[in-house]
Structures are given as C-alpha cells and as structure tokens.
Amino acid sequence: MLLATINSSIVLISLPAIFRGIHLDPLEPGNVSYLLWMIMGFLVVSAVLVVLLGRLGDIYGRVRMYNLGFLVFALSSVLLSVDPFDQGAGAMWLIVLRVVQGVGGAMIFANSAAILTDAFPAHQRGMALGINNVAAVAGSFLGLVIGGLVAEWDWRAVFWISVPIAIAGTVWGYRSLHELGSRRTSSMDWWGNLTFAVGLTALLVAITYGIQPYGDHATGWTNPWVVAGLVGGIGLLIAFVLVEQRVEDPMFSMHLFAIRPFAAGNLASLLAATSRGGLQFMLIIWLQGIWLPLHGYDYESTPLWAGIYLLPLTVGFLVAGPVAGRLSDRYGARLFATVGLVLVAGTFIGFLLIPVDFDYWVFALLLLVNGLASGLFAAPNATMIMNSVPADQRGAASGMRGTFMNSGSALSIGLFFSLMVAGLASSLPGSLRSGLTAQGVPSDVAGQVADLPPVGSLFASFLGYNPIQTLLEPTGTLDSLSADHATTLTGKTFFPQLISGPFHDGLVVVFLAAAVMSLIAAAASALGGAKYVHQED
Incomplete structure (x- = not known):
C-alpha cells in the first residue's frame, strides 16, 4: 500500500523534471492534456478497476490477485524508466504505462484490506487496517519529499524508486502470503462490469477535461463533450445499479448497501477523500506559488520544499492512525470517525482565517491537527466497512471502498481546481x-x-x-x-x-466547500451505528 501511494504522489511532484527530461513544455496549450493525464491516468484506472479486481479476488483468491499486482507494478516501473521517446511520443509512453501501473496498483489496493480482514480476528482488525491506512496516506506525502529529492538527480530515478520495493514485495508475497479467506464460485457479470467501467470512466474523464478552458470560458464545464460525459457516465452508473439487482451473480451485491455501517462508511469515505484531495492540491499551490517565493525560495526548488513543509500533516496521521484503529477495536468506530471529521472541518476554517503570507508555526499546527484528525477517521472507518460484510464478499467490498476513495481523489482535482479558477x-x-x-x-x-x-x-x-x-x-x-x-x-x-x-478569494470558496463535505461525512459516520461485526450463519 505504501508503494502504491508513494508512486502516485512521487510523479505528481516530479512532473517538471519529467517533462524537461522528455523535452516537452507542459504549459503550451496543445500539451495541457499530457499534463492532466500524467496526473489523472493512474487515479482513473485505479478507481475504475478496484471493484472488478476485488471481485476477482473473491473468486480466484485475494492473495493471487495481490501478488500479481506487485508483479505488474514492478514491470511497468522498469518500462517507465526506459522511455525511448521524446516530446509528445515520450509523454504518451509514460501515460500508457502509468495506466498499466495503475492496474497493478488497483490489484494491490482492492485486495489488501480484504486480506487483512481475513487474517485478523474482529478485535484486532482496527489496528491492522489502521496501519494499512497509515501506509496509504503517509505514502502520498512521503512521495512528495522523495520525488523532490530524486528528480533533482535524474527524472528516470522517479520510476526506479518503485522497482526494488516492487520486486521485494513480489518475492515476499509469493513466498509468505497464503489464502485464508472464503472463495465464492460464480460466473462473470459482463454487463455489470461493462456499465460500471464505461460509466465511471466517462464520468472521471469528463471531470478531467472540465478543468481545461473551453472557448471564452475559464473552465470546460460548458463543453458539449464534457456535458455528454457527465450525463452519460451518470446514466450508465444508474444502469449498473439496475443490472446488479437482476443478474444471478452480480459483480457487486447491491444489498450490501442495506447494511448501515457499510453504506454510511463508504459515503463518509467518498466525501473525506474528496475534501482531503482538495486540501493537498490547494496547499501545494499555496506554498509553491506564493509563500515559498515570498520567503526567498527559487521557483525550481519549491516542489521539494512544499513536500518538506507539509510533513506535519503526515506526522499527525502516523501518530493517530494506529492508535485510533486499536481503540476502535474496543469501543467501535462511530465516535472516533465522527470526531475526526469534525476536527478536519475545523482545520479548513482555520486555514481560511490565517493570512496568505502566514507564520509557519500556525500553518504547521493546523497541518498537524488535520493529520491527527484524519488519522482518527481513517482506520475506524475502514474497520466499520470491512467488519460489516460477509466473508465471501470482502474482496468486492474492499474494491468498492477503494472505488469511493480513488473516485473522491480524482473528483477533488476537477472540483477544487474549478472552484479555485472560478474564484480567480x-x-x-x-x-x-x-x-x-x-x-x-x-x-x-x-x-x-x-x-x-x-x-x-x-x-x-x-x-x-x-x-x-x-x-x-x-x-x-x-x-x-x-x-x-x-x-x-x-x-x-x-x-x-x-x-x-x-x-x-478562491481559497475561501474551496475550503468552505471542503469543510461542508467533512461535516456531511461526519454526520454519515455518526449514523453508521454502534460497533457491528457481521457474523456468519
């Protein structure tokens, strides 16, 4: 999990070095699409495939799918680092292989929570999933620092970082992991897979292009293709729900949403991921575009220093995540998840109250509290979701949880960039x-x-x-x-x-929206009910 999330953010922070390496200016009007797909390609494929790959884990074995994900990840990392092309062709090589790498990441992401749920008894799952969540969120911020360091040396090293970890993980997984979970023999739900994959892809691609200018408009939300993607994507996802209620062996059992902790936990997860993604992007732009240059840093060095100055956020999450997971094993998830999200909303308001050229200690304190609050939410929320489902549905449930989280991250980019552009x-x-x-x-x-x-x-x-x-x-x-x-x-x-x-002005709009999302997510967590563990007949 650490590998998958480090790799997502390490590319994010290293994009200037990567584009210089392939001799392409990403800010030229014709090249903006390359830039967007370098950011979004990994997220889109991860969001689209995790339910399918989790379901395949239920059928063919979660460990098998997990180990295959490591292998795909390692091979695509090697191929990314040997990009033989320049300019547009070089960018397309990287984008396609990032999509392949996203497939490997989705295999890992879809099955890791299910494997942990299989391996640990109910009274220890919060701790195990807490560590897993810490790895996921810590990786997204560690990648910023690691990417800033290695990109200064060689842009290809950004991809080589993943190779030794992926190879070690592949060998370790094949030698040490064993199937413990229940398998479910069933046929493939082709219509469910098709409507879900095409619908979610259309929706996320439309959001991606909604960021770009269209005609005389600052954003692309009036572009007919974007509107068609949004309407068509939502329509296909509604069709997916209808299909899943009628086929004999559905890709995803919609009746799981009748389980209150599962439905409430996933709604909270979607909203929290959306608000957290917006926070990360806005803080990076705030630091790199304003605060760091005002304090004497060269623009070329701001990506690295932005990652370093955001470390209090990671530290807070590292401290709170495992502790909250352990406590949720004993007392249930509702209190910790709800309080955590209310505190997250409070930090968004705090960021609005400080000046743009802030004193760093105030900024760092808000980051630390935000990290602690996010840690209070993440592990208990994962435990609430995974404890509530039958054993033979854990892979699909883990995949659906991953879809909500990854879709929230992708959605946040389109939503918060658009809100900021509207404000500017x-x-x-x-x-x-x-x-x-x-x-x-x-x-x-x-x-x-x-x-x-x-x-x-x-x-x-x-x-x-x-x-x-x-x-x-x-x-x-x-x-x-x-x-x-x-x-x-x-x-x-x-x-x-x-x-x-x-x-x-733009920040006010963005952070108020993020605070409202966090409060709605807190209400969903509160409605998730008391401690609940699904008991098999």
Whole structure:
C-alpha cells in the first residue's frame, strides 16, 4: 500500500523534471492534456478497476490477485524508466504505462484490506487496517519529499524508486502470503462490469477535461463533450445499479448497501477523500506559488520544499492512525470517525482565517491537527466497512471502498481546481493587468496576458515555474523592457504579491466547500451505528 501511494504522489511532484527530461513544455496549450493525464491516468484506472479486481479476488483468491499486482507494478516501473521517446511520443509512453501501473496498483489496493480482514480476528482488525491506512496516506506525502529529492538527480530515478520495493514485495508475497479467506464460485457479470467501467470512466474523464478552458470560458464545464460525459457516465452508473439487482451473480451485491455501517462508511469515505484531495492540491499551490517565493525560495526548488513543509500533516496521521484503529477495536468506530471529521472541518476554517503570507508555526499546527484528525477517521472507518460484510464478499467490498476513495481523489482535482479558477477569474485579470502595466508592459500585451485562463497560472505554480515569466516569454516583451522592470517581473515576489488577494478569494470558496463535505461525512459516520461485526450463519 505504501508503494502504491508513494508512486502516485512521487510523479505528481516530479512532473517538471519529467517533462524537461522528455523535452516537452507542459504549459503550451496543445500539451495541457499530457499534463492532466500524467496526473489523472493512474487515479482513473485505479478507481475504475478496484471493484472488478476485488471481485476477482473473491473468486480466484485475494492473495493471487495481490501478488500479481506487485508483479505488474514492478514491470511497468522498469518500462517507465526506459522511455525511448521524446516530446509528445515520450509523454504518451509514460501515460500508457502509468495506466498499466495503475492496474497493478488497483490489484494491490482492492485486495489488501480484504486480506487483512481475513487474517485478523474482529478485535484486532482496527489496528491492522489502521496501519494499512497509515501506509496509504503517509505514502502520498512521503512521495512528495522523495520525488523532490530524486528528480533533482535524474527524472528516470522517479520510476526506479518503485522497482526494488516492487520486486521485494513480489518475492515476499509469493513466498509468505497464503489464502485464508472464503472463495465464492460464480460466473462473470459482463454487463455489470461493462456499465460500471464505461460509466465511471466517462464520468472521471469528463471531470478531467472540465478543468481545461473551453472557448471564452475559464473552465470546460460548458463543453458539449464534457456535458455528454457527465450525463452519460451518470446514466450508465444508474444502469449498473439496475443490472446488479437482476443478474444471478452480480459483480457487486447491491444489498450490501442495506447494511448501515457499510453504506454510511463508504459515503463518509467518498466525501473525506474528496475534501482531503482538495486540501493537498490547494496547499501545494499555496506554498509553491506564493509563500515559498515570498520567503526567498527559487521557483525550481519549491516542489521539494512544499513536500518538506507539509510533513506535519503526515506526522499527525502516523501518530493517530494506529492508535485510533486499536481503540476502535474496543469501543467501535462511530465516535472516533465522527470526531475526526469534525476536527478536519475545523482545520479548513482555520486555514481560511490565517493570512496568505502566514507564520509557519500556525500553518504547521493546523497541518498537524488535520493529520491527527484524519488519522482518527481513517482506520475506524475502514474497520466499520470491512467488519460489516460477509466473508465471501470482502474482496468486492474492499474494491468498492477503494472505488469511493480513488473516485473522491480524482473528483477533488476537477472540483477544487474549478472552484479555485472560478474564484480567480473574477479578480485575477484586473490585478494582473494593472500590475503588468505598472512595470512597463504595453497595455495590449498586459490585456492579452490578463485575459488568459487562470488555470495556466495555477498549473505553472503547481509545477514550480515562474508564472509571469511563463506567460510573458511567448510574447517577447521581456526583451524590450528595462533591466529593472524585467528583473522585477521575473523575480520571486512580484507574482506572489499580485495573486495573494485573488488566491485568498478562491481559497475561501474551496475550503468552505471542503469543510461542508467533512461535516456531511461526519454526520454519515455518526449514523453508521454502534460497533457491528457481521457474523456468519
């Protein structure tokens, strides 16, 4: 689990080095899709396949599927690191193999919780699943630091990091893991698999393209293809529910949602994953685009330092996760999961109350509390879900839980980027236009740059580029300005000071939405009921 989540975030933080390595500018209009699919490809395939792969684990053996996932992960990591192409072809090689790597990650993700549930008695599952959850969330933040370090050396090393762990995991798994769970002999539910896979893929792909500008709009939500993907995807998922209620051997038994802890736990998991994903992306942009440059850090080094400055979040989760899991074994999950999510909502409000150029100790304290609160929620929530299902349904249940979590992460990117862009679109153009003309940029060029979609500035900040330099270089204006004005425009403080006000406007919208989601998730956790363990007849 640590391997799968490290690999997800290690690529996220290493994207500037990867694109430099294949000689491709990801911010050119025609190349934005490459950038988005490098981020989203792994998430989309993981979200789509985990239910199917969990179900196959129920039929053919969870350990078998888990070990095969390690093998696929190792082979795809090797192939990623030997990308023989440049520019667009090199990006396509990486995207396709990231999708393959996502298949291996989904095999691991879908079956790990089910294997642990098989291996541990009910009074120890909270502790076991707590450690598993700690590995998952810690990996997503450790990947930021590891990626920042190895990308400074060689972009190919980003993928080699996974190889020794994957090989060791494959050998260890085949030698040491044994099937303990119940198997269920059944036929393949082709219609259920088809409607679920196509429906969820269409929905997540539409969300991915909804981030991109369309026509005169800052985002793509009015694009007919995006609308068709959203409507068609939702329609196919409704068809999936209807199919699963009628076939003899469903891919996923919908009656599991009649079990209150299962339904409530998965709803809380979806909302918590969505709000957590939004937090991670917004904090990275906040640090890389504003706070770190204001405090003297070069744009090129901000991805690494953003990962380091976010470590209190990981530390909090590492401390609280196993403890909360152990306590939920004794007292049940409801109290810990509910209180944890209420505290998470409180930290979102806290981030809104501090200035954009904050004192780091206040920021670090909020991160630490958020990590502790997330740890209070994660393990008890996983225990609530996995304890509530029959033994022969654990693989499918683990897969459905993974689908909700991974879909929440993918959804958060589209949702929170769009909310931030909407917040910036109202005030950033005016600030950008006046700031550029004050530094001698001709008014027509300043207007042209100010009218560009704000998503370009966000992506530039996210990738560790100087946004003003990135926006002005294609116009050739920097060469015609005085040395003082050019130095000011491309320095460390001009863009952060310019965007601080508009960014805070967007931040208010984003974090209020995340806080509301966390409170709804807390209500769902509270409604999950008291301690419950499914007993076999």
